[in-house]
Structure formats: structure tokens, C-alpha cells
Amino acid sequence: MLKILGLSLLFMAGLSGCAYNSVFVNYPSQIAPYKQQLASNSPTTNITALADNISGNDGLLYAQESGRIMQVAGDFEQSKTYYQQAIAAYQAFDDKATISASQLGAGASSILLNDNAIPYRGPGYERIMLHQYQALNYLFSGDAQGALVEVRRSNELQSMEQARYQQSQESVQAMANGTIDAQMAQLGQAAGSVTSSFLNAYSYYITGLLHELANEPNDAFIDYRKAAQITPDNRYLQQDLVRLAKQLAMPQYDEFAKRWGDAVLATANQGQVVFIVERSFVPEKQSITVPFSIGGNWQTASLATYQRQIPLAEQSQIGGLGQTLYADSIAHIDALAINALKEDLPAALIRQAARIYAKYELNQSVQSSSRRASNQVDAAAMVMQIFNVISEQADRRSWLTLPRQAQIAKQFIDAGDYDIRLNNSQNVKIEVKPNRTTLIWAIETGNRTRFYSIII
Template sequence: MRSFLLLATMMLSLSGCAFNSIFINYPSQIAPVKAQLNSATPQNAAKIVADEISGADGLLYAQEAGRSAQIAGDFTSSKQYYQQAVAAYSAFDDKAKVSLSDAGATASSLFLNDNVIPYRGPGYERIMLHQYQALNYLFAGDPQGALVEVRRSNELQSQEQARYQKSNKSVQAMANGTIDAEMNKLGKAAGSTTSSFLNAYSYYTTGMLHEILGEPNDAFIDYRKAAQISPNNPYLQKDLVRLAKELSMPQYDEFKKRWGDAVEPTKDQGQMIIMLERGFVPEKQSFTVPFTIEGNWQTASLATYYPNRQPVRQGQIQGLGTVLKTAPIADIDALAITALKEELPAALVRQAARIYAKAEMAQSVESETKKRRNQTDYASIAMQIFNVVTEQADRRSWLTLPEQAQIARSYVKPGSYSLMLDNNPADPIEVKSGRTTLVWIIDTGNYTRFYSIII
């Protein structure tokens, strides 16, 4: 029983966050947060996860708390939570070598599951963290601070692309039937999204800020990047035609031929930009395969997404005289699915190592008990139960992100408007001549919240 007691002691030494995730899957832990955000009291959501930021999964909980406060309109608290997440990412970056705590967590994962390893988010989460922090600065009246954040977001997209191209060689080297089948399934679920780190929504936000702050050349560059990722968005197309004409770009004639001439505001009009976010990203699921090795039961569990994506409703904005329809700019759920696809080969390597380690432990305990004649093999039975119970897929991910982002842009006369999304209650919005009114709409299902600022 010494081996079994050693494992139990090791489990109890884990931090609270990691210990919870061993037996309680992460989506279940975040379900109360999402329910609160989809209620009349969203301000209580961040409090549910704020106390967990000091734990092993603190980076993830800081992201959840920041997003929760943001949905509730508390941009000051959101900025503080996001700063904690940024600091956690920086701490990962600054480690020149694996620390003893990380080495211990990785070793523990061989006997328990990947939830023991401190959470370090995939690239798309880190990119969106800076994008959302930029919006916090913007709605707090600090557009220059917002620019710093979106530029960081753009840098990260380039860095993640370079990192992926480097690691893709190892992915190809590990290719086999199991990996290929699961990656093909995830690829179909992700649709046309081919990389998790290229986010048209982030590029659009950066371009929008550059344009509003009087940097049209930079805006044109970022709109083009966004359009390469989301080529069918009509508002991006109109923006490119308009800026190409304004800047006398050589691409103007080509864009005009493809998408029509530029639509420009009159002197007495103001500009309204709509950013609509709908739903929540899907939760990771798990699939488990039971089997025996030399008579001992083992299981293998991995995270996955089921290919059951439903179309997201196109937003219809009323209150401007005519209905303004939003258009998708990014499927965040597809980014999440693609990120899991990119991570799958490494997860399978850890899974294989874990199966081997658990099998070795089980055989060791069985051999020890067989030396004692006429004794029931309680230790061997307990070890098999332990192996099955602790084999849990790593289902952690940033779950308060939206499922999809949509955009729209219109030029209207100055004045007060009552905007209504679909059939939801109207919200008052003001437009000023020669200025931009940014309207951020967050639809969590049962509730829709409007936040606006004149820039």
C-alpha cells in the first residue's frame, strides 16, 4: 500500500485549483459564472472566480474574472483582472528553464492527469486578452493605452504563427492513424478556420482604432489582414475601398471593381460602428477508451469538440430608420476547436507516457501483493480504481469568450437614437457630427447589454 499512499499524499499536496480539476471538470466549475452572466445580476459573476486567481490555474481564472467584469460593464475591475492574466503570461515567458514546481506538476500529470499542469492558455486566448484589454482602455477614455494593447495583440499573432510553423514539423513527424482521424474530425468541426492564432476580429479592432485616431495607413494594413482571414465580410470590403480611395492606393481600382465604389460620409454625418458578440464558446468534451494491460484496467481520456455547431443568428439593428444587419468577422468557437487540433499531438504524447506510468505502477503493486500468500489483492484493486477515477481529460479553456463576433458600420445624421437588437429592449445611443460612436453589444442569450462611447 506504500505506493498508493504516496500517490494520495501527492494528490493532497496539489493546489486547490489543480485538485478540483482532477475530479470536477472545468466546464462544471464555470457553469455558475456563465449562469450569472446570463442573468440580471452579472456583477456577481467575477466574484465567483476571483478567489481562485492565486492558484495553479490563476491565469485562466483571471481571464474569466476579467471577461465577467467586462460583460457587467465594470471596465476598471476588468482591467485589473486582465493585468493579472498578462503578468501570469509574462511569468511563463520569463522562465529560462522549467522550475521545480512545473517539473513536479508535469511528473504528477503522469500519474494523475493533465489538469495538474498549471494552465497556460493557447495563443488565441492570449491575443484576445490584449484585444479586450484595449477595449477596457478605450471605454475608460484612454485611446492611446488601447493602441498599445492592440499592437501587442498584432505582435502576438505574428509570434504565434512563427511558433506554429516551427512546431508543425514535430506534428507531422508524430502523425499516425489515431492522430489523423481526430485531427480530421476537429478540422471538419472548425469549418474554414485553418489556424487558431489568426483572428480577424482582433485585426479589425486594431484597424478601427488606428482609423479613429487618425492613422489611416495603419488602419488599411490591419483591415487587409482582417479581410484575408474573413474575405466575405461586406463591411471590411467597404472599408478597404474607402481607405484605398482616400489614400490614393494602387489597389483602389481593383477593390472598386470587386466590391463597388466607396461609401463616404457627408460633412454633417456621424459614424456608427457596431461590434456584436453572441453566445459563449463551446465547452470541451471528452472521450474515454477503457482497455486492459496484463489484466489491469486502464483508461485513456482526451479532450475533444463534437461537430454540432449551429449557425449563429445574424444581428439586426433597428432604430436607425432602416435595419442594419451585422456580418460575422470571427468565429471564436472555430478558433478554440483549431487550437485543440494544434495541441492534440503533444497531448497524445503525454497520454502515452501516462498510460505507461500507470501500468507500471499497477503491475508493481500487483507483484508486491502476490508475494504475500493468502492475502486479498486490495492494493491492486485500489490501484486500478485510482487509475480509472483520475484519468480525466483536460477540458480547461476560457469559457466566457463569445461564440461569434459580428460587425456593422453606418453613417447617420447626428442625434439620439434608440437602438434595438432583434426584438430586445431598446438602448439610447448618441451620434455626433464628424465623430465616431462605437457600440459594443454583448448578447449572452437571455440578456443583451449595450455599451457605447463617442470618439
């Protein structure tokens, strides 16, 4: 009985230590009510309950979610505060040169419980988008210089992630086997034509746009070109490159003009409208659980995965500008998420193998120590196997309020007031001024589309 009691205490200790993480309650089910609220008139209901979790094991993730929810709701100042907490959490991870006692504890818990016991440290694409979104917070709060600081950091992170990705590929090749190959193939199909998590044309485009709005055309050209290398068929990026190459008298101008047509420039009394369109939510990770027996004891192995999604339309219709303007896709955030999981698969499998072995050894230990009291053998073995089954949970954590897809559109139009709409959304009023840029950010969450605009 003492052994059974000890196992029960271990189980309860695991429960008490995960009040603010996903050790036993999968993360998607935790965040689902908040995503539903984003389609309502009260998107920030219960935001305090979510933000209270920022001090917990998954604090970085909750800070990102809280910041995004407040951003979608239009509270850019409060969003900025939450995002800053997430940025600080990433920095704290970076600054830890040695393993702390708390990290050792989390590692030990993950061996007997699951990967959700490890403090959440988001994949690179989430960190890149965090700085991108913080830049938009600064911009829509009237601080263009603060926005530039954030997008420069976003660019630096993309370079760092590229180096990390190359190391990951070496690990994938070294661990190649049937299980890894099957999962890699499935995730590759789900990701479509996107082949990495760190190459984000959306982030490069926002960086280029902010440089251009800050009258830094050379820097803008560099980032637009990076975005175009990732998403080469986006006609708005093509036009940006032609226009800036002509403006800067670059040698590439003739080539670009031949490929994509001459630059479209504003005429007198015209201003520019720039649309950033975000659609839907990134998909949730699913779980694959495989039961098997080792030495007569049942074990389970759980891994996170993504299922193939029904594609979203590559274009959105923008009405109210005289003739219909079509926004073109610039990034599939869902594909970035899928590739991030694919890149992490080798490390996840190493942890999984260690956990399976540790649970098997614990089973053997329990049964061996219980043989002297035969009436306790069956009960101890049963409790241990139940514990193994319910504690084995795939790590399904990810930033779930991110958009699934980003689109852009640009056009020079006559100055004036316009009633615009996106697809079947409600109409909203915007103003266009001569020789100025009106930036419109449209965020679609479920059946609700919110518009935010600023004249620069």
C-alpha cells in the same frame, strides 16, 4: 496494508494539491454557474470566489474569466485589473528559461494523475484576445493610447503564433497514425472552413479600427486588409478598404472599387455608427475515454475533443436607425478554439502515452511487492485500478466566457438620438454627433444583451 495506505496517501496528496484547479473536477462544471449569472441581472455575483482562485494552479485561466465577467458587466476598471494579472502570468511563463522545482512537481503529478495537474497556459488565440479585450477596456475607460499599446501587442502575438503553428504542423506530420488522423478529421469538421487558431480577423479589425480612430489611416488600412484576407466576404471590411484606399490615393483603389463598389462617405451633419456584436459562448471541450487492458490490468486513456455545433446565424439585425442594418460575421471564436486543440494534439498524445506507461509500471510494482502477502494482492490491485480510472481526466480547461461569434456593422447616419435594438433585445438610446464615431459594443450572453457605447 502499508502499500494500500501509501496509494491512498498519494491519492489524497493529489486532491489536496488541486484545490484551485481541475485535476478531479472538470473545469466546465466549475465555470457553469458564472456563465449562467451573465444572463441575469446580477452578473458579478460570487465573483470574489472565482477571483480568489487566481493564486492557484489555474490562476491565469481564472484571471481571464474574472476579467471577462467584469467586462461583460461593464466594470472596465476592475476587468482591467484582472486582465493585467493574466498578462503578468503569461509573461512569467515567457520569462522562465529553466525548469523550476514547481514545474518538475507539476510534471510528475501529470504523469500519474492527468494533464490538469500542469499549470494552465492558455493557447495563443486566448492570449491574443486577452490583449484585444484589454484594449477595449482602455478605450471604454477613456484611454485611447493605452488601447493602442494593447492592440499592437495583439498583432505581435499573431505573428508569433504563426511561427509556432508551422512547427506544430511538422509535429503532426511526423506523428501521423490512425488515432491522430481520426481526431484531426473530427476536429477539422467541427472547425468548418477555419484552418488555424492564430488568424483572428476580429483582433485585426479592432486594431485597424483603433488606428483609424487615432487618425492613423495607413496603419488602419494594413490591419483591415489582414482582416479581409481572413474573412474576405465581410462587406464592411471591403468598404473600409475602398474608403481608405480612396482617402490615401492608393493604387489599389481602382481595383477595390471595381470589385466592391465605390466608397461610401459621410455627408454634412452625419456621423458614423460602428457596431461590435458578440454572441453566445464558446463551446466546452468534451471528453473521450477509452478503456483497455495491459497485462491483465485495466487502464483508461482520456482526451479532450469538440463536437460539431449547430451553426449560429451569420447576420444579426440592428433596428432603430431608419432601415434595418445587418451585422456580418467577422470571426468564429469557437473555430479558433477547435483548431487550437487540433494543433496541440501531438503533444497531448505524447503525454498520454507516457502516463499510460507510468501507470502500467506502477500497477506491476504494486502487484509484485504484494505477492508475498497474498491476502493483500486483490485489494492492492483493486485500489490501484480504481485510482487509475478516476485520476484519468481529459484536460477540458479553456476560457469559457469568450463569445462564440463576433460580428461587425458600420453606417453613416444623420446626427441625433436613436433607440436601437439587436435582434429581439430591449431598446437602448445612443447619440450620434456630426463627424464623430459612435462605437457600440453589444454582448449577448444567453437571453441577455448588454450595450456599451462611446463617442470618439
